[in-house]
Amino acid sequence: MREFNITGKIIPKAHYYVDLIPQIKRLMALVEKGKYFVINRPRQFGKTTLLDFFARHLQSSGKYVPALISFQRFTQRPDMTEAEFYRRLGKLIDQELSLADFDLPDLKIQASGIGGRDDFLDWLEDICQHSSRRLVLLVDEIDGVPETVVIGFLAGLREMFLQRDRKPTPHSVGLAGVHDIKNLQARYRDQSHSIGSISPFNIAIDYELLPFSLQNIRQYFMQHTKETGQLFDSKVIRRVHHVTNGHPWLVSMLAKTMVEEIVPKRKHKIGLKHAEEAIQRLINFRNPNFESLFNNAQRPNLFPIVLDLLEGRRHRYNIQDDDINLGVRYGIFAEKGRQLILANLIYVQALYQHFERTLKRSQIRNILAANRFEDQNGHLNFRHVLDKFQAFMKSKGVQVTKQREFKEATGQLLLLSYLDAIVNGKGWTFKEVQSGEGRIDVLCCYKNQKEVVEVKVWYGERRYGGALAQLAKYLESENLDHGYLVVFDRRENLPKEYSLKEHQVAGKTIQAWVV
Numbered sequence: 418m419r420e421f422n423i424t425g426k427i428i429p430k431a432h433y434y435v436d437l438i439p440q441i442k443r444l445m446a447l448v449e450k451g452k453y454f455v456i457n458r459p460r461q462f463g464k465t466t467l468l469d470f471f472a473r474h475l476q477s478s479g480k481y482v483p484a485l486i487s488f489q490r491f492t493q494r495p496d497m498t499e500a501e502f503y504r505r506l507g508k509l510i511d512q513e514l515s516l517a518d519f520d521l522p523d524l525k526i527q528a529s530g531i532g533g534r535d536d537f538l539d540w541l542e543d544i545c546q547h548s549s550r551r552l553v554l555l556v557d558e559i560d561g562v563p564e565t566v567v568i569g570f571l572a573g574l575r576e577m578f579l580q581r582d583r584k585p586t587p588h589s590v591g592l593a594g595v596h597d598i599k600n601l602q603a604r605y606r607d608q609s610h611s612i613g614s615i616s617p618f619n620i621a622i623d624y625e626l627l628p629f630s631l632q633n634i635r636q637y638f639m640q641h642t643k644e645t646g647q648l649f650d651s652k653v654i655r656r657v658h659h660v661t662n663g664h665p666w667l668v669s670m671l672a673k674t675m676v677e678e679i680v681p682k683r684k685h686k687i688g689l690k691h692a693e694e695a696i697q698r699l700i701n702f703r704n705p706n707f708e709s710l711f712n713n714a715q716r717p718n719l720f721p722i723v724l725d726l727l728e729g730r731r732h733r734y735n736i737q738d739d740d741i742n743l744g745v746r747y748g749i750f751a752e753k754g755r756q757l758i759l760a761n762l763i764y765v766q767a768l769y770q771h772f773e774r775t776l777k778r779s780q781i782r783n784i785l786a787a788n789r790f791e792d793q794n795g796h797l798n799f800r801h802v803l804d805k806f807q808a809f810m811k812s813k814g815v816q817v818t819k820q821r822e823f824k825e826a827t828g829q830l831l832l833l834s835y836l837d838a839i840v841n842g843k844g845w846t847f848k849e850v851q852s853g854e855g856r857i858d859v860l861c862c863y864k865n866q867k868e869v870v871e872v873k874v875w876y877g878e879r880r881y882g883g884a885l886a887q888l889a890k891y892l893e894s895e896n897l898d899h900g901y902l903v904v905f906d907r908r909e910n911l912p913k914e915y916s917l918k919e920h921q922v923a924g925k926t927i928q929a930w931v932v
Contacts, residue, residue, distance in 0.1 A: 645676075904929065
């Protein structure tokens with residue numbers, strides 16, 4: 418029986434997988450035209466699987482012979498000599514051609530005899546000249562190319578491309594990695610041996626590897642349903658897409674957690690509460706994907722932008738900005754309505770938890786230490802929690818709300834940080850949870866208890882009334898009879914009032930704090 422895979426490439430007989438035919442057709446169109454192309458996406462985004470499926474497709478066409486190789490094994494040898502690099506590269510290609518049932522002709526140079534870049538290029542030319550099928554060279558993990566040879570290697574590919582009408586060369590070349598070729602060059606370049614500002618591989622076309630669409634995820638999950646009979650609620654599929662923004666590894670990890678850990682009995686349907694539990698398990702699970710995210714987010718040029726976005730400050734999306742471009746390549750940033758955003762909601766929560774000390778959580782902990790919020794039955798007294806939050810804001814948060822850039826998102830993060838310090842180990846909090854009526858600002862789950870909080874900035878009585886009505890709809894969709902509203906009052910022309918009022922709206926009890 419197949420399963421959801423979260424490590425390595427997809428094996429069709431062992432794993433469920435998203436239909437890659439549309440992607441393969443787009444790549445095939447580039448190969449047919451003899452294009453050289455690059456695929457740049459974050460780690461664990463499906464690059465290796467796509468190249469593997471594409472190589473199989475090229476092989477089955479009978480027209481092309483693919484040589485799919487990876488530079489991952491070179492990452493431990495950044496000081497590799499030119500002769501050793503090209504000799505090992507030749508052997509890798511030689512092995513792939515043998516696996517593709519490609520009979521190598523008698524060549525002037527054998528792979529084991531390659532002594533440098535010129536020998537390698539002559540060797541490739543010899544193969545292409547005597548081949549009845551067109552050679553397509555596919556290189557995965559291009560980021561692993563050793564520093565000692567990177568510029569010469571890229572320049573060699575460019576030379577082949579420019580001379581393809583004069584001598585036999587690979588018909589098409591594809592490179593896949595995290596960094597784009599220009600950034601890769603800048604990453605390794607020794608400034609004392611600069612070759613100028615133009616990338617040696619500026620002849621390549623960018624190929625965009627798309628995230629999973631809602632339809633992709635639906636089709637992906639349906640494979641599990643067809644093979645096991647286990648159903649997914651339609652809200653689960655929408656929720657997974659909403660919080661992951663289609664990131665393949667995140668989608669697969671949530672699916673695997675739901676079907677293998679949370680609901681292992683196939684006769685039971687997977688519902689929204691199971692999806693929410695899987696989301697929280699993922700956020701609190703140490704994994705290589707998050708470690709890479711955190712390490713990249715802590716880079717000096719990216720860290721201030723990440724903190725700004727976590728605290729609700731805006732940045733315009735400008736892909737020409739080197740820092741923003743790098744953050745997009747690393748999978749940290751994305752674009753929405755011409756504004757820069759964090760790539761998905763799971764990353765928002767994971768980054769927030771990782772950097773919570775920077776976001777002043779330690780100050781909150783000092784206040785919480787002297788307060789107990791559980792009653793004798795272990796039930797969380799949420800009114801008491803928000804009373805103390807109001808007191809905290811009165812003593813420590815006045816200047817925060819007066820800052821010009823203070824937004825509702827800033828208030829959400831302040832409240833989340835406060836709540837997270839309380840429920841840590843016994844529950845979880847989440848920002849902007851999808852419900853039947855839209856997105857709940859803050860959802861707090863403590864043991865078997867669920868509390869919904871709407872967060873607003875004061876913009877007058879009319880907007881206040883609208884917030885109460887909207888919260889009542891959220892409560893109805895969540896089958897709750899009570900909820901909470903926290904309003905940040907930033908008005909400077911009136912004395913600051915810290916109030917608590919109780920409202921009855923559409924049969925729901927709503928307690929509202931002004932802080």
